[in-house]
Amino acid sequence: MNSLNRVILFGATSAIAEQTARQLVAQGASLYCVGRNRDKLMALIDDLKVRASDHQQIDGDVADLTDSDQHARLIDAGERALGGIDGALIAHGTLPNQQACQADVTQTRQEIETNALSVISLLTLLANRLEQQQYGVIAVISSVAGERGRQSNYVYGAAKGMVTLFLQGLRNRLAKSNVDVVTIKPGFVDTPMTAELDKGGPLWAKPEQIAKGIIKAMQKGKGEVYLPWFWWGIMLIIKHIPEAIFKRMSL
Amino acid sequence: MTAPRSWNRLPRVAPDAVHALTQRYAGVPDGLPRPLLAHGNGRSYGDVCLTEQGTLLLTRGLDRFIEFDPQQGILRCEAGVTLAELLALVVPQGWFLPSTPGTRLATVGGAVANDVHGKNHHAVGSFGHHVRALELWRSDGSIIACRPEDDNGWFSATIGGLGLTGLIRWVELQLMPIQNPWMWVESQRFANLDEFWALNRRAEARWPYTVAWIDCLAKGKAQGRGILLAGQHAAAQAELPAFKEGGKRIPVDPPFSLVNGLSLRAFNTLYYRQPVKPQGALTHYVPYFYPLDAIQGWNRIYGRRGFYQYQCVIPPREAEAATAALLDTIARRGEGSFLAVLKTFGNKPSLGMLSFPRPGTTLALDFPDRGDKTLRLLEELDAIVREAGGTLYPGKDARMPASLFQAGYPQWEAFSAYVDPGFSSRFWQRVTP
Ligand SMILES: Cc1cc2nc3c(=O)[nH]c(=O)nc-3n(C[C@H](O)[C@H](O)[C@H](O)COP(=O)(O)OP(=O)(O)OC[C@H]3O[C@@H](n4cnc5c(N)ncnc54)[C@H](O)[C@@H]3O)c2cc1C
Ligand SMILES: NC(=O)c1ccc[n+]([C@@H]2O[C@H](COP(=O)([O-])OP(=O)(O)OC[C@H]3O[C@@H](n4cnc5c(N)ncnc54)[C@H](OP(=O)(O)O)[C@@H]3O)[C@@H](O)[C@H]2O)c1
Numbered sequence: 001m002n003s004l005n006r007v008i009l010f011g012a013t014s015a016i017a018e019q020t021a022r023q024l025v026a027q028g029a030s031l032y033c034v035g036r037n038r039d040k041l042m043a044l045i046d047d048l049k050v051r052a053s054d055h056q057q058i059d060g061d062v063a064d065l066t067d068s069d070q071h072a073r074l075i076d077a078g079e080r081a082l083g084g085i086d087g088a089l090i091a092h093g094t095l096p097n098q099q100a101c102q103a104d105v106t107q108t109r110q111e112i113e114t115n116a117l118s119v120i121s122l123l124t125l126l127a128n129r130l131e132q133q134q135y136g137v138i139a140v141i142s143s144v145a146g147e148r149g150r151q152s153n154y155v156y157g158a159a160k161g162m163v164t165l166f167l168q169g170l171r172n173r174l175a176k177s178n179v180d181v182v183t184i185k186p187g188f189v190d191t192p193m194t195a196e197l198d199k200g201g202p203l204w205a206k207p208e209q210i211a212k213g214i215i216k217a218m219q220k221g222k223g224e225v226y227l228p229w230f231w232w233g234i235m236l237i238i239k240h241i242p243e244a245i246f247k248r249m250s251l
Numbered sequence: 252m253t254a255p256r257s258w259n260r261l262p263r264v265a266p267d268a269v270h271a272l273t274q275r276y277a278g279v280p281d282g283l284p285r286p287l288l289a290h291g292n293g294r295s296y297g298d299v300c301l302t303e304q305g306t307l308l309l310t311r312g313l314d315r316f317i318e319f320d321p322q323q324g325i326l327r328c329e330a331g332v333t334l335a336e337l338l339a340l341v342v343p344q345g346w347f348l349p350s351t352p353g354t355r356l357a358t359v360g361g362a363v364a365n366d367v368h369g370k371n372h373h374a375v376g377s378f379g380h381h382v383r384a385l386e387l388w389r390s391d392g393s394i395i396a397c398r399p400e401d402d403n404g405w406f407s408a409t410i411g412g413l414g415l416t417g418l419i420r421w422v423e424l425q426l427m428p429i430q431n432p433w434m435w436v437e438s439q440r441f442a443n444l445d446e447f448w449a450l451n452r453r454a455e456a457r458w459p460y461t462v463a464w465i466d467c468l469a470k471g472k473a474q475g476r477g478i479l480l481a482g483q484h485a486a487a488q489a490e491l492p493a494f495k496e497g498g499k500r501i502p503v504d505p506p507f508s509l510v511n512g513l514s515l516r517a518f519n520t521l522y523y524r525q526p527v528k529p530q531g532a533l534t535h536y537v538p539y540f541y542p543l544d545a546i547q548g549w550n551r552i553y554g555r556r557g558f559y560q561y562q563c564v565i566p567p568r569e570a571e572a573a574t575a576a577l578l579d580t581i582a583r584r585g586e587g588s589f590l591a592v593l594k595t596f597g598n599k600p601s602l603g604m605l606s607f608p609r610p611g612t613t614l615a616l617d618f619p620d621r622g623d624k625t626l627r628l629l630e631e632l633d634a635i636v637r638e639a640g641g642t643l644y645p646g647k648d649a650r651m652p653a654s655l656f657q658a659g660y661p662q663w664e665a666f667s668a669y670v671d672p673g674f675s676s677r678f679w680q681r682v683t684p
Contacts, residue, residue: 015273039276047315051340192273200253 002137002180002219006082008032008075010065010122011092013040015191016141019211020089025051025058027215032078033060036092057082065092066113068121075125085133087218088126090119090140095193101155108155115159120166127170130179137218139182140167144226146185147235150251164224171223180221186210187231255307258550259296260557261620262649264303264677273312275329275420278388286675287390289414291361292333294354296560297649298677299365299413305675308418310360316340317421324426325383330360330419335544342536346426347484349381355541360419365646366411366606369540370460370482373597375427377608379410380599384423387416390673394420399602408669411603413645415679417671432494433485434460434539437531440523444475444575451595454481462594466519467578467587467616474578476523477593485533494535500547508554508619510589518589553619561629562607562615562644564596569639570612576635577614584628588617604662604669607644615647626650645678656682 007024009017012033021031025048033048035041041062048058059081063070079085096111119140130136145153146160164183171181188194188204205228213227226232241249254265267284279287286305293300301307313331320326324346328337334348335355341347352367361367363385368377375381387395387409395417397406409416437458441447447463454461458481465477543549550558565573574593581587592615601608618625633655636643642659643651657663663683670679 040274043275043315043317046317050316050319192271195271 002135002221003086004029004137004215004218005086006030006084007087007089008034008078008082008085010034010074010088010090011036012060013037013044014091014093014141015193015207016186016189016210016214017089017091018044019207020091020214021048022051023208023211023215025056028053028056030057030082031059032081033058034063034065034074034078035060036062036064038062065118065122068118071122071125075122075129079129085126085129085136087137087139088122089214089218090122090138092118093141093143093193096153096155098151098153098155111155112159112162115156116162116166119163123166123170127174127179127181131174131177134178137180137182137221138170139184139214139218141184141186141214142167144185144187144231144235148238148246152251180218182217182222183224184210184214184217184227185224185231185235186227187234255290255293255301255309257293257295257297257300257649259560259617259649260550260553260555261559262298262301262677263557264298264301266302266305266307268306269309270306271309271312272331272418275313275315278392279308279390279418285390285673287418287671287673288676289330289360289364289418291331291358291364292356294357294361295365296647297645298681299645299648300361301677302675303677310358310418313360313420321346324428325423326426327384327421327423328359329421330363330385331358333358334362338536341426342429342432345428345430347429347536349375349425349427350378351540352378353541354544355537356544359422359424360414363410363419363422364412364414365644366601366603366608367646368596368608370462370480370594372599372608373455373461373595374459376597376599377601377606379602379606381425381427382410382422383425385409386420388418388420390417390671404604404669407602407604408666409603411601411606412666412669413605413678414676415670415674417674429484430487431485431491432536433488433491434482434534434536435485435531436480436482436534436539437529438527439479439481439529440477440527441479442476443469443473444571444578447475447477447479447593448571450479454479455595455597457481459483462592464522465578465591465593466523467581467591468516468519468585469523470579470582474575474582475593477591478523478525478527482534482539488533492533492535494537496537496545498545498547501549501551504551504555506555508556508558508621509552510558510617510619512585515585515587515589519587522590553617556620558617558619559625559629559649560615560617560647561632562613562647563632563636563641564607564609564611564613564644565636565639565641566609566611569641570595573635573639573641574612574614577632580628580631580635581616586618586625586628591616604666605645605660607642607646609642611641613644615644645682648678651682653682653684 013035101108143160145157217225283306310331313329317327366379460482463479
């Protein structure tokens with residue numbers, strides 16, 4: 001079991017990360033929260049401070065995570081504020097406008113920058129640090145969308161797919177260093193990211209549910225988890241549809 | 252998206268758009284169809300939280316705490332925090348809501364906008380009396396900080412202001428210290444209304460919390476029989492009992508109301524016959540204050556058509572006669588609810604221009620919607636209330652005539668000046684010209 005007593009959250013203001021933060025605080029954790037928007041981040045930190053006991057440290061900083069020059073500084077600051085790192089969760093992301101990406105590759109590049117390259121930059125630094133200390137857990141929120149490219153969403157899918165593959169290799173590398181690498185693959189979650197979508201139906205989960213699954217997976221040092229679990233079955237089917245048929249489907 | 256409803260599931264109206272707020276700083280996006288209306292957790296029984304045009308702003312995403320001073324018991328939080336979430340934070344630290352309605356699933360913003368009351372109204376007033384400050388967002392983008400000591404009217408318009416003065420973004424409350432999460436509760440049976448008045452008078456002088464459940468179907472000499480619960484927060488205990496929350500739920504919509512003459516009579520009689528504890532007992536605060544919350548979706552027992560709640564207040568001088576007349580009418584029709592609630596309000600003047608609580612006796616009951624038949628009964632009750640100079644609770648109303656509202660809320664015209672021109676509700680459109 002991994003301890004989650006001192007955790008850094010990247011993209012802490014995401015709805016899923018915020019719920020994760022609240023649950024971690026209830027379990028006694030100290031947190032360092034990185035978010036892009038100052039008002040949102042301050043609202044989050046104030047809330048967590050009210051929930052935390054006097055013995056817990058709640059701190060954070062503002063940064064646009066596509067600016068990878070900041071990454072080393074942020075990790076240092078987090079480590080200093082917390083007095084060490086037991087775990088890190090990388091949660092930031094954007095849901096691209098697929099049409100806009102099709103029309104303009106700069107848009108596509110931007111999305112891959114946010115959803116994949118900035119994550120890989122953080123992972124590179126975090127991995128080296130935890131490898132050295134020989135303990136800890138790194139989790140990233142990837143997506144079921146990274147399992148197979150679909151016409152409606154393949155820029156996002158490709159970026160998340162890159163992250164998932166990168167994490168597989170990293171997990172493999174860090175296994176001997178006692179560091180766990182966890183890939184979180186949520187299905188549909190009711191958050192601001194999906195505000196435009198119609199949220200009826202049984203496939204939609206609440207961020208607090210996903211948060212609970214993230215914490216459990218990080219504590220247990222799981223490899224890849226689908227959240228909620230039933231997406232495992234759905235993705236099994238989707239991955240096994242022969243390409244000849246899949247290409248004609250409107251997904 | 253299915254349109255949000257209120258707790259009694261009627262009226263069934265859908266707005267043009269629904270927008271979920273998640274950040275208190277962010278304001279409300281331009282371009283949403285207007286008028287706007289905040290919708291908390293839909294625990295009102297009627298249309299104060301609904302609109303047929305424009306946009307409902309869901310506030311449950313504004314659920315952050317902002318500041319808590321555990322020495323002074325002062326809490327500032329966003330308006331979409333539920334009372335349950337608030338209590339989970341403060342009860343273990345020795346604080347409690349000085350005024351709470353019978354559900355902890357209401358939001359703080361909703362509690363302000365209806366200036367809700369609890370079983371201790373006679374001792375502490377209503378929710379608004381414990382608000383130290385709040386922040387209002389207006390549809391022109393301006394922000395108004397409101398405090399009770401201000402004399403510009405914004406505070407008294409917004410307390411009990413039915414969401415019409417704008418969006419409440421945060422609220423600062425003064426909490427009340429407690430020793431532990433338990434209550435000391437004495438229950439006593441009374442055989443009729445006369446006994447209730449005598450018992451209630453004694454109980455109010457002695458206890459901070461009093462409320463009575465009455466059998467609304469009993470007639471003649473037994474009219475108004477029921478059980479009075481008197482309570483106070485428990486003293487320090489060497490050892491506290493264990494308490495574990497369990498919950499039941501009504502999982503489906505029965506196609507018709509399960510509340511009918513037969514089940515109603517059986518339930519009311521059984522409830523009246525339950526063992527009472529005049530010597531007192533420790534009861535955890537959750538089942539004491541929020542018995543109905545334990546059955547998730549209890550509002551479904553009235554079937555798909557939903558139900559009306561009827562809550563009136565009658566001034567002290569007319570209270571005894573009018574209460575008897577109301578119960579007569581209800582029993583004669585064989586209509587009524589599992590539990591009718593009877594309580595007297597204290598004399599502390601409410602702070603809101605449209606606050607419901609005022610000196611007198613308040614009676615609340617549910618009626619399954621049986622169409623015209625039900626509406627006719629409610630009109631008969633209206634006549635008694637009007638005659639006695641009483642009024643109805645907007646937070647629990649889906650049908651009162653405009654004339655009854657205007658008579659009961661004489662400040663409604665002065666209040667209109669504070670209504671945000673970009674906000675409205677179905678209720679407001681119904682009761683004003
Ligand atoms: C089982 C049960 C027991 C109850 N017992 C009592 C009781 O004992 N005493 C009592 O007084 N009431 C009682 N009620 C009624 C309930 O407490 C009130 O209707 C309360 O206002 C509901 O809060 P809500 O957050 O669900 O608000 P909603 O029902 O969603 O909205 C109520 C009003 O508040 C406004 N509003 C909500 N949030 C905001 C905001 N952020 N800014 C501006 N306006 C806002 C809405 O526009 C609307 O006018 C009870 C209800 C239930 C279901
Ligand atoms: N919701 C779903 O259905 C779903 C499904 C699968 C996976 N996911 C993944 O779950 C994660 C969390 O998303 P969410 O659903 O909780 O949505 P969300 O609330 O919209 O969170 C996304 C967060 O990422 C932040 N962000 C975006 N770009 C950033 C940048 N350049 N630098 C710093 N922060 C940046 C956003 O910050 P701002 O607030 O400043 O914009 C926002 O806080 C994402 O990785 C998402 O891809 C979501």
